[in-house]
Amino acid sequence: MKILVTGGAGFIGSHVVDGYIAAGYKVIIVDNLSTGKRENIHPAAKFYQIEIRSAQLEEIFQLENPDIVNHHAAQISVPFSVKNPQEDGDINALGFLNVLNCCRENKIKKVILISSGGAIYGEADEYPTSENYAPRPLSPYAIHKLISEYYLAFYNHQYGLDYTVLRYSNVYGTRQIPHGEAGVVSIFITNLREGIKSNLYAFPDEPDGMVRDYVFVKEVVKANILALNKGSLDYINIGTGLETTTGQLYSMISDLMNVNEKPVRAEARPGDIKRSCLNIEKAEKIWIGNLKYLCNKRSRKRSIFLLIAVN
Numbered sequence: 001m002k003i004l005v006t007g008g009a010g011f012i013g014s015h016v017v018d019g020y021i022a023a024g025y026k027v028i029i030v031d032n033l034s035t036g037k038r039e040n041i042h043p044a045a046k047f048y049q050i051e052i053r054s055a056q057l058e059e060i061f062q063l064e065n066p067d068i069v070n071h072h073a074a075q076i077s078v079p080f081s082v083k084n085p086q087e088d089g090d091i092n093a094l095g096f097l098n099v100l101n102c103c104r105e106n107k108i109k110k111v112i113l114i115s116s117g118g119a120i121y122g123e124a125d126e127y128p129t130s131e132n133y134a135p136r137p138l139s140p141y142a143i144h145k146l147i148s149e150y151y152l153a154f155y156n157h158q159y160g161l162d163y164t165v166l167r168y169s170n171v172y173g174t175r176q177i178p179h180g181e182a183g184v185v186s187i188f189i190t191n192l193r194e195g196i197k198s199n200l201y202a203f204p205d206e207p208d209g210m211v212r213d214y215v216f217v218k219e220v221v222k223a224n225i226l227a228l229n230k231g232s233l234d235y236i237n238i239g240t241g242l243e244t245t246t247g248q249l250y251s252m253i254s255d256l257m258n259v260n261e262k263p264v265r266a267e268a269r270p271g272d273i274k275r276s277c278l279n280i281e282k283a284e285k286i287w288i289g290n291l292k293y294l295c296n297k298r299s300r301k302r303s304i305f306l307l308i309a310v311n
């Protein structure tokens with residue numbers, strides 16, 4: 001089976017590519033290297049440095065004839081999307097539409113779309129938030145992720161295209177870029193190592209920082225492998241169901257690194273939401289407990305410890 005992974009040179013996409021190749025699949029990567037890196041690319045993958053919005057994408061589909069498309073390419077910064085909603089929509093909604101048109105033209109068997117459970121639900125009334133909760137996105141990034149989900153449902157309805165949507169919580173792991181506005185685990189580790197003060201963004205009524213659900217990239221890779229054959233026409237949260245404030249995360253990392261450096265309190269940024277945490281019962285049910293051990297604070301501490309060791 002041949003899988004085309006968009007964004008396969010990026011943080012999460014490159015781990016997914018590694019997982020697919022280790023599982024014996026052939027992989028084609030499409031990435032414009034805007035944030036992705038050449039060194040992340042698995043040597044056994046075939047790489048095309050192109051833009052998902054370009055007409056050239058259709059040529060790659062015709063040439064490679066993939067069976068499955070896994071769509072990770074995106075503009076990932078929420079604050080950027082607030083400042084530049086049009087550009088975010090151009091990449092994240094219209095870019096995906098171009099991918100979908102190529103899928104339709106080339107009879108792709110299935111699309112795995114990466115959405116954001118950490119963003120699309122907005123400030124929910126239900127925690128941990130399940131897939132049945134009606135999303136109320138509060139940033140252009142979240143809106144365009146949700147639009148992509150709607151387009152996918154339309155392409156299934158109209159053209160019979162199969163799909164699985166994976167709604168990630170906050171992912172951390174190796175290769176995450178420490179500069180920029182996303183990837184707080186990587187930012188804290190890098191800053192603590194280099195003696196740089198970290199910002200701890202917080203709302204006035206939530207002084208210890210925002211509540212997030214942090215999931216290790218290796219678990220996300222497993223979900224992407226399982227999604228090749230399961231979860232048809234379904235929307236599945238991928239997270240841990242564990243709530244952690246940014247302050248707790250900072251303390252855990254600084255303790256593990258044995259660095260006594262306090263963060264600087266800063267105001268929440270445009271588009272930030274106060275709380276997000278995903279209900280992962282559906283993932284556990286569909287994938288028969290494969291993700292169960294995600295819900296374990298000790299395993300999180302261990303994975304962050306390992307991350308510090310290799311960073």
Ligand SMILES: NC(=O)c1ccc[n+]([C@@H]2O[C@H](COP(=O)([O-])OP(=O)(O)OC[C@H]3O[C@@H](n4cnc5c(N)ncnc54)[C@H](O)[C@@H]3O)[C@@H](O)[C@H]2O)c1
Nearest residue numbers: 007009010011012031032033034035036052073074168171
């Ligand atoms: N990091 C998280 O915590 C998180 C949480 C929820 C969802 N996601 C989603 O997971 C996916 C991967 O995110 P990531 O954290 O690995 O980010 P990343 O920036 O490392 O990866 C995105 C990749 O897409 C590529 N790309 C961006 N725009 C492109 C374009 N127009 N054409 C071709 N390639 C393009 C980049 O070069 C990069 O390699 C994204 O869809 C993101 O929205 C991430």
